[in-house]
Amino acid sequence: MKTIIIGLGNPILTDDGVGVKVAQLLEETIDMDAHPDLTITEASVGGLRLMETLLGYDRVVLIDAYYLNQQTNEPGKIHHLSLDDLRSVSPTQHSTSAHDTSLVTALDAADKMGYKVPRDFIIYAVEVENILEFSETPTPAVAKAIPVVTSEIIAELSLKTL
Amino acid sequence: MERITIDPITRLEGHGKIEIFLDKNGNVENAYLQIPELRGFEQFSIGRPAEEMPRITNRICGVCPEAHHMAATKALDALFDVEPSSAVKKLRELFYCSFYVTDHTVHFYALGGPDFVLGPDSDPAERNILGVIHKVGVDIGIQVIECRKRNHEVIKMLGGRGIHPVAGLPGGWSKSMTKDEQKIILEYAQQNVDFALFSLKLFDDVVLANQAYVDLIVSDAFTHETYYMGTVDEKNLINFYDGMIRVTGPDGKEFVQYPANDYTQHIAERVEPWSYLKFPYLKNIGWKGFVDGMDSGVYCATPLSRLNAADGMATPKAQEHFDRFYETLGSKKSDGRYLPIHHRLATHWARLIELLYAAERMQELAKDPEILDPNVRPIITNTPTEGVGSVEAPRGTLTHHYKTDENGILTDVNLIVGTTNNYAPIAMSIKKAAQGLIKNGKVTEGLLNTIEMAFRNYDPCMSCATHSLPGQMPLEIQIHDADGNLIDTLSQYID
Numbered sequence: 155m156k157t158i159i160i161g162l163g164n165p166i167l168t169d170d171g172v173g174v175k176v177a178q179l180l181e182e183t184i185d186m187d188a189h190p191d192l193t194i195t196e197a198s199v200g201g202l203r204l205m206e207t208l209l210g211y212d213r214v215v216l217i218d219a220y221y222l223n224q225q226t227n228e229p230g231k232i233h234h235l236s237l238d239d240l241r242s243v244s245p246t247q248h249s250t251s252a253h254d255t256s257l258v259t260a261l262d263a264a265d266k267m268g269y270k271v272p273r274d275f276i277i278y279a280v281e282v283e284n285i286l287e288f289s290e291t292p293t294p295a296v297a298k299a300i301p302v303v304t305s306e307i308i309a310e311l312s313l314k315t316l
Numbered sequence: 317m318e319r320i321t322i323d324p325i326t327r328l329e330g331h332g333k334i335e336i337f338l339d340k341n342g343n344v345e346n347a348y349l350q351i352p353e354l355r356g357f358e359q360f361s362i363g364r365p366a367e368e369m370p371r372i373t374n375r376i377c378g379v380c381p382e383a384h385h386m387a388a389t390k391a392l393d394a395l396f397d398v399e400p401s402s403a404v405k406k407l408r409e410l411f412y413c414s415f416y417v418t419d420h421t422v423h424f425y426a427l428g429g430p431d432f433v434l435g436p437d438s439d440p441a442e443r444n445i446l447g448v449i450h451k452v453g454v455d456i457g458i459q460v461i462e463c464r465k466r467n468h469e470v471i472k473m474l475g476g477r478g479i480h481p482v483a484g485l486p487g488g489w490s491k492s493m494t495k496d497e498q499k500i501i502l503e504y505a506q507q508n509v510d511f512a513l514f515s516l517k518l519f520d521d522v523v524l525a526n527q528a529y530v531d532l533i534v535s536d537a538f539t540h541e542t543y544y545m546g547t548v549d550e551k552n553l554i555n556f557y558d559g560m561i562r563v564t565g566p567d568g569k570e571f572v573q574y575p576a577n578d579y580t581q582h583i584a585e586r587v588e589p590w591s592y593l594k595f596p597y598l599k600n601i602g603w604k605g606f607v608d609g610m611d612s613g614v615y616c617a618t619p620l621s622r623l624n625a626a627d628g629m630a631t632p633k634a635q636e637h638f639d640r641f642y643e644t645l646g647s648k649k650s651d652g653r654y655l656p657i658h659h660r661l662a663t664h665w666a667r668l669i670e671l672l673y674a675a676e677r678m679q680e681l682a683k684d685p686e687i688l689d690p691n692v693r694p695i696i697t698n699t700p701t702e703g704v705g706s707v708e709a710p711r712g713t714l715t716h717h718y719k720t721d722e723n724g725i726l727t728d729v730n731l732i733v734g735t736t737n738n739y740a741p742i743a744m745s746i747k748k749a750a751q752g753l754i755k756n757g758k759v760t761e762g763l764l765n766t767i768e769m770a771f772r773n774y775d776p777c778m779s780c781a782t783h784s785l786p787g788q789m790p791l792e793i794q795i796h797d798a799d800g801n802l803i804d805t806l807s808q809y810i811d
Binding site for chain 1: 372375457461
C-alpha cells in the first residue's frame with residue numbers, strides 16, 4: 155500500500171510545528187529500506203496544495219496541531235481523527251479569504267475530477283498551547299507528545315525501526 | 317516596527333473576525349477585519365546569519381513562501397551590496413512569475429471567482445471550487461489542477477524545493493538552468509498563456525456578459541477612490557520582481573516614485589485605539605481617517621492597484637486586455653494614461669490580466685539565451701550593514717528590511733507583508749458594505765455575504781503561518797453599540 159506520512163505545520167511557530175517534528179523523528183527512527191512504499195514528508199500548506207501532495211497515494215497519515223478553544227484546550231492531548239471528523243467540523247465547506255479551500259473540499263473536488271484520491275486517512279492531532287509566537291521550541295506538554303505520537307504511528311502502521 | 321501578520325480566519329476561534337461599531341443612532345461608525353498577529357519574529361531572527369533569511373522567512377507563510385523567499389533574497393543583495401547578474405535576475409523572475417500563475421489561479425477559481433460564477437446570492441456552501449466545477453464543468457477543475465501542477469514543477473525545478481524554495485543567495489541563485497529544463501518550461505509557459513486566455517474568456521462569458529454583475533462591479537457600494545501602489549519598470553510598466561515603487565493618486569496622476577529602500581520616508585503607520593492592527597498610509601499626504609480622496613493618505617496595493625499605478629503591461633496580450641479593461645469600465649485617457657478604475661470588484665478581472673502577463677513574461681524570460689548562463693553564484697566580498705528587498709507579492713508590495721553587524725549577524729529585522737498595505741482600504745470596504753445594510757440598529761439579511769465579497773477581492777492572506785486543525789472556523793461578525801457592548805453576532809462556517 156503506497157503510504158505518505160505528512161507532518162503539517164510551521165516548524166518555527168512554537169507548537170504549530172508539532173506535526174513537522176513528529177515527521178522528523180519518524181524519519182530518524184524508521185528503517186526506510188524496509189518500507190519502499192512509504193514516503194515521509196513535511197508541509198505547511200492546507201487545502202488544494204495539500205490535496206495535490208496526496209494524489210496517487212492509497213493511505214495518508216497526517217499529523218497536525220489542534221486548537222479548538224481556550225476553555226477546553228489541553229496541550230499535549232493526542233486525538234485520533236478520521237476524515238469524517240474533519241468534515242463534520244465544517245458543515246458547509248465554504249471557502250473564504252485564507253487563500254485556499256479546506257482539505258475536505260479539495261479532496262471532494264479532486265474526486266469529482268477523476269483523480270486518484272487516497273481512501274485511507276489516519277489523522278493525529280495534538281492539542282497545542284502557543285501558535286502565535288515564533289520559536290523553534292515547542293511548549294513542554296507538546297514536546298512530550300512528540301515521541302508518543304511517533305510510537306503510536308509506528309505501532310499502527312507496523313513499521314520497522316532502525 | 318515588527319509587522320508579521322497573520323494567519324487565520326482558519327485557525328483560532330475568536331479570530332478572523334469582523335467587528336462593527338455603531339454610533340448612538342445605530343448606524344455604522346467603524347468596521348474592521350481582525351487578524352491575529354504572530355509575535356516575536358524579530359527576536360527569533362536576531363542573532364542568526366542574514367543569509368538564512370530566505371529559508372527562514374519562507375516559513376512564515378504557507379501561502380506565498382516564494383514571495384518571502386524572493387524579498388529576502390533581494391534584501392541580501394542590498395545587504396551584501398552585490399548586483400545580481402542579468403542571468404540571475406532572469407532566473408529569479410521566471411521562478412517568481414511561475415509562482416504568480418499558481419497563486420492568481422487559486423484565487424480566481426477557488427476564492428473570488430465563485431462569487432461570480434455561482435452568483436453573489438448563491439448558497440455559501442456552494443461557493444467554492446466544488447461549486448465552480450459543478451456549474452461550469454469538471455474540465456475546468458482539471459485545467460486548474462494541471463496548471464498548478466506544472467507550475468509547482470517549475471518552482472521545484474528552479475527553486476530547488478517544492479514548497480519552501482532554497483535557491484536564493486546574496487547576489488545569486490544556487491542553480492542555473494539546463495537546456496532540457498528550458499524546453500520544458502517553454503512548453504509549460506505556452507500552456508499557461510492558453511490557460512490565462514481561457515480564464516479571461518470565462519470572465520467575459522460569465523461576468524461581463526451578465527449586466528447584473530457589471531452593475532454590481534461598478535456600484536457605489538464597492539467603490540473607493542484612494543491612492544494606488546505598484547512596482548514598475550523604467551517604462552512605468554508592471555513588474556512583479558523588480559523596479560521602482562510608484563504611487564498614483566485618485567486623480568490618476570503620479571504622486572511619487574521611489575526605490576524600495578526609501579520606504580520609511582514614504583510609508584507611516586496609524587494606530588487606532590479600537591484595533592491592534594497598524595494601518596500603513598502615505599506619510600507625505602498624512603492620515604485623515606478611513607476616508608477616500610486626494611487628501612487622505614490611504615493607499616491600496618492589489619492587482620487593481622498595480623494596474624492603476626502603471627502605464628500598461630510589458631507583454632503584448634496582457635496589454636490588449638489592459639486596454640480593454642479600462643475601455644470597458646469607462647475610463648478615459650489623460651496625459652497618455654488611463655484614469656484609474658476605483659471599483660474594487662474589478663480587482664478580480666485585474667488579477668486575470670496579471671495572470672496572463674505572468675504567463676507571457678515566463679515565455680519571454682525562458683526564451684532568452686542569457687538565462688542559460690551557468691555563472692549564477694558570485695563571490696561576496698563586501699561587509700554587510702543594512703539592506704531592503706522588495707517584490708510585488710500577489711497581495712501587495714512586500715518589503716524585507718535587515719540590519720546586521722560586520723559578520724552578517726542580524727541585529728534588526730522589519731517586514732511589511734503584502735496584506736498589511738491594504739488594512740485601511742479593507743476596513744473602509746467592510747464599513748461601506750455594512751453601512752448599506754445596517755440602518756438605525758437594524759441589520760438587513762445578506763450582510764455576511766456582502767461583507768465577504770467586499771473584503772475577499774483584496775485576497776487578504778491570513779496564512780502567514782499554516783493550518784492547525786480543525787482548519788475551519790466560523791467567520792464571525794460582531795456588532796457593538798455606541799458604548800462598545802456586543803449587541804449581535806452573525807456567523808457562518810467557512811473553510
